Amino acid sequence: MEDLLAARMQMAVSLGFHIIFSCIGMAMPFLMAISGYKYLQTRQQVYKDLTKAWSVGVAIFFAVGAVSGTVLSFELGLLWPTFMAHAGPIFGMPFSWEGTAFFIEAIALGLFLYGWDRLHPWVHWSAGVVVGLSGVASGIFVVAANGWMNAPAGFDWVNGQAENIDPVAAMFNDAWFSQALHMTLAAFVATGFAVAGLHAILLLKNRDNIFHRKALRIALTVGAVAALLQPLSGDISAKDVAERQPAKLAAMEAHFETSQPAPLVLGGLPDEDKKVVNYAIRIPGMLSFLAHGDFKAKVTGLDAFPPEEQPPVLVTHIAFQVMVLSGMLMAAIGLLYFLLSWRLPHLLRRNWFLWIVALATPLGFIAVEAGWTVTEVGRQPWIIYGIMRTSDAVTAMPGLAVSFYLFTGVYLLLALILVWLMKRQISTLPEKYPSANLKEYVTVH
């Protein structure tokens, strides 16, 4: 494997792995806080047990998130030393604040996990909320750093050197807000749907179980609210990308030729040599509207960029379609949930609904991975958009394929162990928590 390719793949695998734990770290504490709040309000044992059961999962995932994040902070240098030598002082600021957020998160997590009977209940509950708040803060900080790679700001580039560095302007770059908003919502969508799906699967086996139903209700409500907001935030992102990275937008939409008005290309397989999209549906004028808010606006196509500055179209386009499709499906499920639970009692006991939620388990994380693929591959060939090429940033150390296989192997192994550990946690729920056996029989027509 060529070194540059190995480096890019290793970065992608490490980030794709880490982001799963980041999402859980951001959203899960809030699910626990909701359930903990209900316990403190109602004193029903089932909410306490649920909070505890979830917190074991969080402790395990948090550790994997922490170590995979540590790997990343070294990997930026191990794989991209030239990039870091220039970018560190410019985009480092969010990372320096992130350090504080990590510390607060780890301290609060320690208090939350081990302080059940040692702290005042509300102090303990607040520690859980602090875990979530600092998780979201660290997510926002690091995404602001990524935003800088998409929308470089806060320096002048003179003869291959950065001058007049302004880290504050770099942090609040043009991309930070839309990306941070979209990512934060994504964490709640992905975690909410994954947790809801898991409990729906367990309910399908054991339909009258109160424990899983309470869990499902909390997770699905959070996931559904976020899923309904996500397309709005995605629209902000798309308009933003159209402004700052027209080449990325063109690749996402497989928009080969500049046109006015421009149609929206749904699905299809882009053929990068012939510059056409096969098997696609086209909605006239729609892309003009989505990108610029005007059905007649001109949308820049890939033809406006020299070939060596065009991102890969096939991967970017497909990833974008996958994200949007998953997003639309989840938004639809969310809408269904809210409309039906209002009209239809015992919705969460109906097999067909449980099946839908169960099938949606991976959708949120699929969307997250796809979305990041859009952002990162769509930025190519640049590591800092318009400033530095990825191929100029890679380390001189040869043989990177070895470390790529090594880390991929370790992550694969960890992922397998995690699945196995979760199964074991679930299988012991009934012995550990009496309320996990509680049932409530209701006839559903």
Added chain:
Amino acid sequence: MLLVVILFLALSLLAYVLFGGADFGAGIIEVFSGRITRKTITHAIAPVWEANHIWLILIVVILFMGFPLIYAQMSLYLHIPLVVLLLGVVLRGTAFTFRHYDAIQDRSQIYYSFVFKLSSLVAPFFLGVITGALILGRIDQEAVTFYEAYIAPWFHGFSFVMGVFTCCLFAFLAAIYLVGEAETQAIKAHFLRIARNANIATVLAGGAVFLVAEWSGLPLGRMFWHSTAAFIAVVTATLSLPVLWWSLLKEQVVFPRLLAGFQTLLILGAWFWEQFPVFLQYADGTYLSLVEHAAPEATLRQLGLALIVGSLLILPGLFYLMKTFKAKRTVIKDRA
């Protein structure tokens, strides 16, 4: 602000050696004592290891934001030991957590323990190797072969002795800490024994570091000899060892910990002082310096600000965390 940033870098290094080091050391101790210590070790480090580990992240962030060239060059030439260190960190954190939280206690515990112990040795060893390589002066920007560029800088007796020294020091710190955490007299006696052995090993390994440095043409010994401050620091650290032992045998808990921390501060401080401002030594005699190769002032100002504000937020929290879990053993006793 440069001074503030350097001060935080030094403090984070010290904190990582003390707290992260005690965590690693607990794993090393398990290698030599097996099952009997496992419960104490798990109880002692489970609530705090994640917080302790963040000092390492802080070091990395200070380096890449404040001293980008140093970070880039060490990532380039010390790629291989850094990757091994990272694998150690990953495997250790996950194996420890899996062992602690796995819902079913069966044969898998053996594998978790094995990985935990192995990586508890590998990670600090390579931490020492990397530290050694930074001062050894075999990093060569003109190197042509793979061996010269990426292996020779760290594959050397001096780095390996530094690795051994780091492991011994960490085990020593952990033992001193764990003596105060032991649940029974038998376990306490066990940790005291380990602390004694680790203490001897650390002093010997420390001596070996100077010897091997001398053989390798590294004037480490002379550097310490010629600076009064460094000399006094090292002598004080050594001479206070009997005090440490006296207080340990008197069954004091807090004082020995503070003293061991103070001794580490003296040794690290002396070394940092001697090295300063050199951080990465090249083969041709030039070096990367914390002063000359720092980021522009605008960056340092933001970094320093984040560190100052951050520590104001963090320190009370850390203190509260430690305090909450100090009351632990009395609670357990009450229940039992």
